[in-house]
Amino acid sequence: MAIVEVQNLEKRYPSFELKDVSFNLEEGRIAGFIGRNGAGKTTTIKSMLNLIHPDCGTVSYFGKSLEGNEAEIKRRIGYSTGTVSWYPRKRIREIVDTVKRFYDCWDESLYRKYLDYFSIDEGKTPLELSEGMKVKVNLMLALSHRAEVLILDEPTSGLDPFSRNVILDVFTELRNEGVCVFFSTHIISDIEKCADDIIYISGGRIRGASAKAEFAQRFSQGSESLEDTFLRLERRDNHA
Amino acid sequence: MRNILRKEMRLSASALTYLFVLFSFMFLLPGYPVLCGAFFVSLGLFQSFQSAREANDILFSALLPIAKKDVVKGKYLFVCMIEGFAVLLMALCVVFRMTVFSKADFYRTNALMNANLFALGIACVIFGLFNWVFLGGFFKTAYKFARPFVLFVISAFLVIFVAEAMHHVPGLEVVNAFGTEGLSVQILLLISGMIIFFFMTVLSYKKACRSFEQINL
Numbered sequence: 001m002a003i004v005e006v007q008n009l010e011k012r013y014p015s016f017e018l019k020d021v022s023f024n025l026e027e028g029r030i031a032g033f034i035g036r037n038g039a040g041k042t043t044t045i046k047s048m049l050n051l052i053h054p055d056c057g058t059v060s061y062f063g064k065s066l067e068g069n070e071a072e073i074k075r076r077i078g079y080s081t082g083t084v085s086w087y088p089r090k091r092i093r094e095i096v097d098t099v100k101r102f103y104d105c106w107d108e109s110l111y112r113k114y115l116d117y118f119s120i121d122e123g124k125t126p127l128e129l130s131e132g133m134k135v136k137v138n139l140m141l142a143l144s145h146r147a148e149v150l151i152l153d154e155p156t157s158g159l160d161p162f163s164r165n166v167i168l169d170v171f172t173e174l175r176n177e178g179v180c181v182f183f184s185t186h187i188i189s190d191i192e193k194c195a196d197d198i199i200y201i202s203g204g205r206i207r208g209a210s211a212k213a214e215f216a217q218r219f220s221q222g223s224e225s226l227e228d229t230f231l232r233l234e235r236r237d238n239h240a
Numbered sequence: 241m242r243n244i245l246r247k248e249m250r251l252s253a254s255a256l257t258y259l260f261v262l263f264s265f266m267f268l269l270p271g272y273p274v275l276c277g278a279f280f281v282s283l284g285l286f287q288s289f290q291s292a293r294e295a296n297d298i299l300f301s302a303l304l305p306i307a308k309k310d311v312v313k314g315k316y317l318f319v320c321m322i323e324g325f326a327v328l329l330m331a332l333c334v335v336f337r338m339t340v341f342s343k344a345d346f347y348r349t350n351a352l353m354n355a356n357l358f359a360l361g362i363a364c365v366i367f368g369l370f371n372w373v374f375l376g377g378f379f380k381t382a383y384k385f386a387r388p389f390v391l392f393v394i395s396a397f398l399v400i401f402v403a404e405a406m407h408h409v410p411g412l413e414v415v416n417a418f419g420t421e422g423l424s425v426q427i428l429l430l431i432s433g434m435i436i437f438f439f440m441t442v443l444s445y446k447k448a449c450r451s452f453e454q455i456n457l
Contacts, residue, residue, distance in 0.1 A: 046456075049303065050302075050308060051456070051457040052457065053453070071305050072305075074303070074306070086300045087297070090251055090295075097250075098246060102243050
């Protein structure tokens, strides 16, 4: 059942255009949003969070339009972005203590679990953390209020292979609990490892959105790996 | 609403904002343009906007489970809270000067304006200007604050200059009343200042909500 519906999103910038972006996300599935740098991944995600104002198109969660239901929807979803650092000189404890009051469903035991799981010292400030640890802090904030949908913009960027594996295992665990995980990446092996669905964006347009096996069947040639498929598709788009 | 105000106070605000509220006590200084106190309180508020921008505060707030316009409401609430507190301290100074020191020579021989209820009303106008010119200007982009702040500085000092000069104009001596002289006029001037503050703030807030809704973060 689709719990997130993105329909006909369009956004025009002087040097870039997001055109007719539509896809659905289902509960209990992991969707990998793949595309090269500048393909439109972040613009799409920002539109899904009402951070940018699309020229047209709609985004709805749980059957409700984001417009007019923003606060309620945001309480039920979690968002994390790569290595952006919030309040670099405030202690993580202080940031969390302020943020958790916005969520009725904040789960303190879950927060403690992820604090321990990601080995985060809440007495530190974001300024004292490595880029990888910042990603983990952002993820921890998104995970601790029992979000039903997780929207993650490049959550594995800047992480070492071991930490990436830990994060991908968390995604799988959440998927098994019925959470919908939507994450953007340009690391194809992350998609291969845990995604159920693939949404492929190139040049501001969705080129394919389907289950991983179906995607491979439609786009891959012979015994081509997913990585080779994407590279070939990108080369073709560049020459087109 | 309590949560967003709490977030403003604990995460977004600069310590200097709280410290600069003490400039309200400039209303006690003899021989000094007392309205500069209101300007310095505004300067303290500006520090919070600077530190908030460095901390990606606007984007962080927009991701919280609140409507986008509540981000604007949080900023206005915080600013009005600081301004309200400053006006309260200034009012204490004014009462002090109207009663205990109403006949003190060092206040009476002041060539500059007296810190009375009229001055308090003008302080409200300066805060209203901050909300209208600076806050309203800031929320056009949610990151550019130099131009709105410069415009606020110019307009605030124009108001200070006019207010300081007014009692030297024949017929307008009443604005420089000491103690409880011309109390009804003084109260009327204070209420006028507060009404101007109210309208400037409300109009600016409504415009800021509309602008912020259209901004791409």
